[in-house]
Amino acid sequence: MINVVFFAALREQLDCDSLTLESHELSTVADIIKQLSARSEQWQQTLNNASLLSAVNHDMVDKSHPVKAGDEVAFFPPVTGG
Helix, strand or coil: CEEEEECHHHHHHHCCCEEEECCCCCCEHHHHHHHHHCCCHHHHHHHCCCCCEEEECCEEECCCCECCCCCEEEEECCCCCC
C-alpha cells in the first residue's frame, strides 16, 4: 500500500486529504498521478498541473521517482514566500 496525501489548495480542490493505493501496478510518482487522474476531470485538471510538486517520504522528487509499498507520496502546489 502507498499512502498519498494532499496539501493546501490541492486538498480543497480534490475534497480529499489522503488516500491509500495498492502498490502492485504503481512504480513511479507519474503512475500514481495517472491512476488518480482517471478518477474524474477535476482530479485530472488538478494533478496534471505542470507546477505540481511531489515528495516521497518527505524528500522532494520529480515524477519519474520510483515508489514502493510503504511509501508516503505527498502532492502540493508550489510554495510562495513573502
